[in-house]
Amino acid sequence: MSGSSFGTIFRITTWGESHGRGVGVVVDGCPAGLPLQEETIQAFLDRRKPGQSRYTTKRAEADRVEILSGVFEGRTTGTPLSMVVFNTDQRSRDYSEIARCYRPGHADYGFDVKYGFRDYRGGGRSSGRETIGRVAAGAVASQLLKELGITLCAYTRSIGPVTIRSFSQDEIANNSLYMPDPEAAREAEQWLESCMQQKNSSGGLIECVVHGMIPGAGDPVFDKLDANLARAIMSIGAVKGVEIGDGFSAASSTGADNNDAFTLDEQGRITKLSNHAGGILGGISDGSDIILRAAFKPTPSIASPQKTVTCSGDPTEIVIHGRHDPVVVPRAVVVVESMTAVTLADALLCGMGSRLDNVKKVWHHD
Amino acid sequence: MSGSSFGTIFRITTWGESHGRGVGVVVDGCPAGLPLQEETIQAFLDRRKPGQSRYTTKRAEADRVEILSGVFEGRTTGTPLSMVVFNTDQRSRDYSEIARCYRPGHADYGFDVKYGFRDYRGGGRSSGRETIGRVAAGAVASQLLKELGITLCAYTRSIGPVTIRSFSQDEIANNSLYMPDPEAAREAEQWLESCMQQKNSSGGLIECVVHGMIPGAGDPVFDKLDANLARAIMSIGAVKGVEIGDGFSAASSTGADNNDAFTLDEQGRITKLSNHAGGILGGISDGSDIILRAAFKPTPSIASPQKTVTCSGDPTEIVIHGRHDPVVVPRAVVVVESMTAVTLADALLCGMGSRLDNVKKVWHHD
Amino acid sequence: MSGSSFGTIFRITTWGESHGRGVGVVVDGCPAGLPLQEETIQAFLDRRKPGQSRYTTKRAEADRVEILSGVFEGRTTGTPLSMVVFNTDQRSRDYSEIARCYRPGHADYGFDVKYGFRDYRGGGRSSGRETIGRVAAGAVASQLLKELGITLCAYTRSIGPVTIRSFSQDEIANNSLYMPDPEAAREAEQWLESCMQQKNSSGGLIECVVHGMIPGAGDPVFDKLDANLARAIMSIGAVKGVEIGDGFSAASSTGADNNDAFTLDEQGRITKLSNHAGGILGGISDGSDIILRAAFKPTPSIASPQKTVTCSGDPTEIVIHGRHDPVVVPRAVVVVESMTAVTLADALLCGMGSRLDNVKKVWHHD
């Protein structure tokens, strides 16, 4: 089925495989008049680029984005933005091992059952390179949100057993793990070194905070803002859990502790004394910071020998060679931020006609 | 926007408010030929019915479902099933307090910002009664899955600080908390008693396990099976977190521990030695049990006084009277099971044409 | 598949069969704050009610609509409107003939091939009674359009060989054929009498004109306003052709004749000197009247004997008894108007965020 699209009004469609000609995205429904440059997109893509540290794949891709449509004289036209990154480093190597058997923790088996065969080169469609399209779209969505005064900040919250204990926004871009706590970053690096020595890999947590969110976005039932965020985040490869606000810890809390009292800020606007809810109540944004966390499983591609079966159903053992990050979390930070931005942009655009007076405002220039 | 629908091929649309004429659902896209009785639907609804124990609201609704369309001579016709439950116990009471100010932890403020006003009686559209439509649809989806050999089992995993330590499927229906561990159920009851005495409420965890899942359902990118499950579950009111398989604990695990080795079962079919993945790899079902957990926040309606503001922006205090469960988890068990069933049914129907040979099989009766 | 819904933001879902418990519609995405009464809906439904003249079925249905949700204190709340009409006159008669063989010109054969069996009573889901849901939704859409200054006027343009030669809006409601030309109406009545005497039936044309349309609705590619109107109108049973503006006659015209020159009206606003385009250019409304026509085939249920085959594939003959209009056009006038209104409402709501400045206007109350 046509599962490569996300969103209703601000709608993105990604395409491309790891070892095909390239990867890309079509962003449809972006409002006209938004200032947009290739550099803005590129800056987002550079955050997920391989080869930035010894904890990311050595694949040497420049990942240069090209905008093929939808921009005229520096502004979006309202028609689809097509963005492409051509693959340049498709190393000619031996994929017979992946073709022959199913890698544990990978989608190989599911693809074969579902489609009857698969593009086994480098993961094909379920490669991390698919997220290039998401990040390009996220850059556009972020630009749109910025015009509305909304900014996003995603970072690594934990890697394996190491969790941040302090928060400095400036620090995030200062270490290759995108952690806002330099001390935790150093410990996490040591943890990753030991994983690599043991031909092992690590999971981790990413957190994303949205400042300046406008209240009233999201719908009461199935298109709850948190429901669509959950889908957006869980659709990122390797994510196994999503939570909003206090998340799982709310399950062991009580109403008296978990409820956020409403109050007025200094300007007399309605706000909350606490934010256990993470900025969303009943599926609708309440104007507080949106806070979400995503749990990433460890990279399944490890260099230790693993038991598996061949495509023809014989027991065998596999050792996975090649370029693999010992942890996907640092490069996934911008992917989480991007999917959050795309979801918020769509919710805001879908919700524009919720009130009759807004409909009149737009169409009658009231 | 039209946020009251869920699904692409098996598509459900719920409607109705707590204190309107009734609540219901339209299920469109259910295959023709499925045996279906009102009793099957009613059995599902009875699991979420109020008044079953002292931990659920005293609202005395029979919640009798009527199938208004889509069934002929005991089988579905392929056309939409319309199911309705008329509201019968809309007690005439004083809603001026809810109308006047915003209840902490509730959607009131969001509704007012979004729509300009709201049906303040009993929560309106964001009332738990909206889930009646979900459960009726879930009964249909479960019936469809049963025909394919797929069964679901949801239960309470924890309430407040009390988590199950043993598992007996027979026990689930034996206690009013739907816990598979009778000892934990007794402890949880004591915990709830203390919450009620303190005019407080509790959160909890629900787990759902799917047996007999067919491999190959779900799509590689945005319509990953786990992504759509995450949306489905997070769209249930009060859910703040969702996880699949090992979920959040995968974040602190390693690849060597988290990967599930493939092997062959006694019939020589491909299976896995472990199931950290929870039955989904790369967004596609792998044939193992699907395992998911949902974190529910504590019921926000508590009888203690809480700080808040009025709709006109004045600080005030509110004491919430009326019929409120001290914990939503027991009655939400069947809602989680229903939304899981609906998501799986849709994924299976959407994925039918993934292979050219399947398309030929259906249309040419190969 | 879930083919019972129409629209993206203003989304309607109809349900119900001719001889089931009732028929209805869920309207999701209607903006909050719209004044709405059951009487407004009923007035629309009364225009398609049976038994109004000797040219419409004698089925004696009151067709009373009930609004079950989505309205509070006389205004829409932004949540789904559920509207239902219970079937009251499901005469107990003999359907063995329809069950046994395929009626020419009907959907019977298609249903059997598609679904394996069918509800053969009175046409089941493909009965004209399905349009009750469309008309109820159309009444809501028309109310929304009225608030924006947009009004619709549909009428019978021709019945069989008789076409209107004059136009008087007041006349439309004055004759049971909804023709704006009383003389043509009388001739059409004579034509229908002769059809009935010969146990035959007649086709006809309906025209719909939209005044006060706001320019800028509709999208440039697949969601062109005329494309969605074409789908909406062609989805009405018995429609075999749709045209906009000059329609088919444009095919034999030239650019010099067909182009509409732009000019300024007395208030200095941009308008056109002619309207061959029927108010839509490049898929986007241009502010002129939208003009469309729908061609209806003759009622397939005729009392003369017809050749056909049985479900088991034996040649046979059928004579169709029962309550059947000799022409569907008069009762379909309000259906065409309704589907037009629904399509326009959705296009206006979908197009609200086409410009960045509109997005800012709504969310920042600029």
Place this chain on the structure above:
Amino acid sequence: MSGSSFGTIFRITTWGESHGRGVGVVVDGCPAGLPLQEETIQAFLDRRKPGQSRYTTKRAEADRVEILSGVFEGRTTGTPLSMVVFNTDQRSRDYSEIARCYRPGHADYGFDVKYGFRDYRGGGRSSGRETIGRVAAGAVASQLLKELGITLCAYTRSIGPVTIRSFSQDEIANNSLYMPDPEAAREAEQWLESCMQQKNSSGGLIECVVHGMIPGAGDPVFDKLDANLARAIMSIGAVKGVEIGDGFSAASSTGADNNDAFTLDEQGRITKLSNHAGGILGGISDGSDIILRAAFKPTPSIASPQKTVTCSGDPTEIVIHGRHDPVVVPRAVVVVESMTAVTLADALLCGMGSRLDNVKKVWHHD
């Protein structure tokens, strides 16, 4: 809004402007295992290529398609096909005239109202070059239909006043107007010569016939097969009318004449004695040939002076220079065929799960 996509399961998304970097399409939901070569796509594109005769624009584009994703070892993988045609002949010319004022019969005014500004170079998004993506997608859909035994044949039925009087399928590709009647083709050429001499243009009709259609495709209500075909065809620029089977002439016919009697063919399969319905009854294919016609208005770009207004609202006159076909019909033949193929492919894929036994057949390999 995201109006650049079409289809539910077989879903296409086009992008690109006349004078941007290129145009293209993403085809999502195509079943895996379909043999596909760039040459197959190219053969379709060559049928709409400019510069083939003196009646088509002199724009010298090779229009070479590249498949960037979704094919592996000569077969589709089930993941999105991204296809692109880079623009090569974007002549540097003066667009100040189009930028300054609104061309009659064009989308210019609508774009300005809707988006606030527009890419005025060569029509931007509403250029005929957008159809390149449709045709590439149509080639894929046609390949899929071919595997199911379904073939399509589209041709020019009339140009201006000249209509075909005979039908020879072989003749269609023999003349640059794609007419199946060589004599009519010669007359139509003379008509076009006279149009060109008078700096005028012509409309025309395209007919498309589908052989070997499988019965049971399409849904009973809004996703009627003819409804979706009507949308698909009306979404092609310049189309002002669509009809199925007898179409508009059914409106002046009677039931006795218009009904198609069912009968058995030589193999004992159910068929019809006539085909006034054009292969679709009640929105569902009946196995007979699907027949549809599209009415195209004359090319609005004519070299004669025309009255119009400037963007700032001043009356003016415009003379349109540049490369323009005197009739769009011949090059649109393959576009009509393509959109028909895409619609049928989607209907067949959406309808696969209509019956419980089909669902079992696919998932349990019954």
